[in-house]
Amino acid sequence: MAAGRGSVNNPLGLVVLAFLIERPMHPYELGKLLKQRNKQESIKYRHASLYMVVDQLKRDGYIEARETLRDRQHPERTVYQLTEPGRVELENRMRALVAVPVKEFPQFEAALALIVVLPPGEVAALLDRRRHALLEQAEQLREHVGARQEVEHVHLIEYEYRLALVEAEREYVQRLRNWVLRGEVGELWRSLHAE
Amino acid sequence: MAAGRGSVNNPLGLVVLAFLIERPMHPYELGKLLKQRNKQESIKYRHASLYMVVDQLKRDGYIEARETLRDRQHPERTVYQLTEPGRVELENRMRALVAVPVKEFPQFEAALALIVVLPPGEVAALLDRRRHALLEQAEQLREHVGARQEVEHVHLIEYEYRLALVEAEREYVQRLRNWVLRGEVGELWRSLHAE
DNA sequence: TCTATCATGTAACCAGTTACATGATTTT
DNA sequence: AAAATCATGTAACTGGTTACATGATAGA
Numbered sequence: 001m002a003a004g005r006g007s008v009n010n011p012l013g014l015v016v017l018a019f020l021i022e023r024p025m026h027p028y029e030l031g032k033l034l035k036q037r038n039k040q041e042s043i044k045y046r047h048a049s050l051y052m053v054v055d056q057l058k059r060d061g062y063i064e065a066r067e068t069l070r071d072r073q074h075p076e077r078t079v080y081q082l083t084e085p086g087r088v089e090l091e092n093r094m095r096a097l098v099a100v101p102v103k104e105f106p107q108f109e110a111a112l113a114l115i116v117v118l119p120p121g122e123v124a125a126l127l128d129r130r131r132h133a134l135l136e137q138a139e140q141l142r143e144h145v146g147a148r149q150e151v152e153h154v155h156l157i158e159y160e161y162r163l164a165l166v167e168a169e170r171e172y173v174q175r176l177r178n179w180v181l182r183g184e185v186g187e188l189w190r191s192l193h194a195e
Numbered sequence: 196m197a198a199g200r201g202s203v204n205n206p207l208g209l210v211v212l213a214f215l216i217e218r219p220m221h222p223y224e225l226g227k228l229l230k231q232r233n234k235q236e237s238i239k240y241r242h243a244s245l246y247m248v249v250d251q252l253k254r255d256g257y258i259e260a261r262e263t264l265r266d267r268q269h270p271e272r273t274v275y276q277l278t279e280p281g282r283v284e285l286e287n288r289m290r291a292l293v294a295v296p297v298k299e300f301p302q303f304e305a306a307l308a309l310i311v312v313l314p315p316g317e318v319a320a321l322l323d324r325r326r327h328a329l330l331e332q333a334e335q336l337r338e339h340v341g342a343r344q345e346v347e348h349v350h351l352i353e354y355e356y357r358l359a360l361v362e363a364e365r366e367y368v369q370r371l372r373n374w375v376l377r378g379e380v381g382e383l384w385r386s387l388h389a390e
Numbered sequence: 391t392c393t394a395t396c397a398t399g400t401a402a403c404c405a406g407t408t409a410c411a412t413g414a415t416t417t418t
Numbered sequence: 419a420a421a422a423t424c425a426t427g428t429a430a431c432t433g434g435t436t437a438c439a440t441g442a443t444a445g446a
Contacts, residue, residue, distance in 0.1 A: 097306035099324040111292035129294040168363030
């Protein structure tokens with residue numbers, strides 16, 4: 001039930017397991033595929049990290065080396081395949097991730113928690129800048145999600161999700177900005193910035 | 196302009212700087228205050244990490260030791276105070292965080308990007324579980340934000356923000372669930388799970 | 391042929407976490 | 419007075435990142 005002590009807490013590890021369902025691959029191939037499918041938008045990817053998680057997954061028995069290719073124009077490439085425990089782990093992690101929201105700590109939330117260190121007037125202007133940036137992001141996402149009948153919808157849901165969040169944030173930022181601008185911020189905050 | 200190479204990428208570092216504006220403090224006091232003000236909800240806090248970031252901030256000249264208290268019923272406690280570069284850095288980081296959205300990688304987005312590894316039927320059920328969880332979260336947040344006239348509004352905006360995001364996610368999850376349930380998921384996904 | 395870029399990997403570094411340590415205070 | 423908890427910190431581990439390395443291929 002509890003998604004065990006296993007190392008696959010790393011989203012990148014999930015990708016590896018998920019891709020290896022399709023066929024055995026060597027690490028570099030996994031990385032290439034990840035980029036081809038634009039998963040770096042949703043899953044943080046550094047190519048050195050890939051070799052790391054592959055090692056971890058091997059260590060924990062979720063994948064295993066299947067063969068080592070040796071031709072002269074590449075370094076050795078080890079091809080890995082999913083093990084049965086690996087497939088089980090993948091499914092369990094996926095189920096948990098979909099069904100149970102995990103607590104995240106977005107940086108903007110941290111900033112809001114400390115907002116009183118900036119004077120209200122400036123905050124209003126900064127929020128305005130953010131609002132514009134979010135507008136642009138939303139625009140791009142809408143393009144991406146919209147104009148593609150050639151891509152299966154199921155491959156766009158990450159973007160739809162992102163779009164939903166960006167829109168919500170944009171609306172909230174606007175509300176907040178207006179509240180600040182209307183000067184209803186209360187004595188406490190204002191008093192911290194009086195001279 | 197670019198919020199330099201400095202170590203204060205860590206949100207916890209921001210808290211330290213922000214709190215030290217009020218008065219010099221020793222690390223343990225910072226931690227206590229952080230919890231009293233419920234900032235652990237918005238900023239990940241491990242007490243050992245606190246000592247780490249304090250060291251980093253000292254190393255980088257953003258804070259400095261002011262005195263070392265030595266009474267017999269505590270270990271030595273070093274009191275730190277903000278330096279002028281520290282105050283500047285704090286303000287710059289805050290401005291950047293408020294004005295410029297940073298790319299985050301929420302786990303649920305990763306899961307959505309890999310959703311095809313689970314069969315659509317099961318996904319619908321899992322989404323339903325998530326929907327319920329989000330409903331509860333929203334309920335709690337609403338209580339927290341609502342029933343408090345005694346707390347200054349500015350100290351609740353992190354929660355308001357969170358609430359806005361949770362609500363948006365809930366709505367999106369519901370849309371997605373319905374789409375899956377209506378069986379419009381397309382051949383690709385379904386074919387991966389036929390036997 | 392020189393330079394850039396791809397393909398592929400290793401190594402060194404550092405941030406953040408878990409676990410341990412220890413004296414005081416409070417509860418049972 | 420034993421057990422639990424608070425107060426305060428250090429140390430060891432490990433995951434992830436940045437930086438380095440090296441041969442092949444492709445443009446200029």
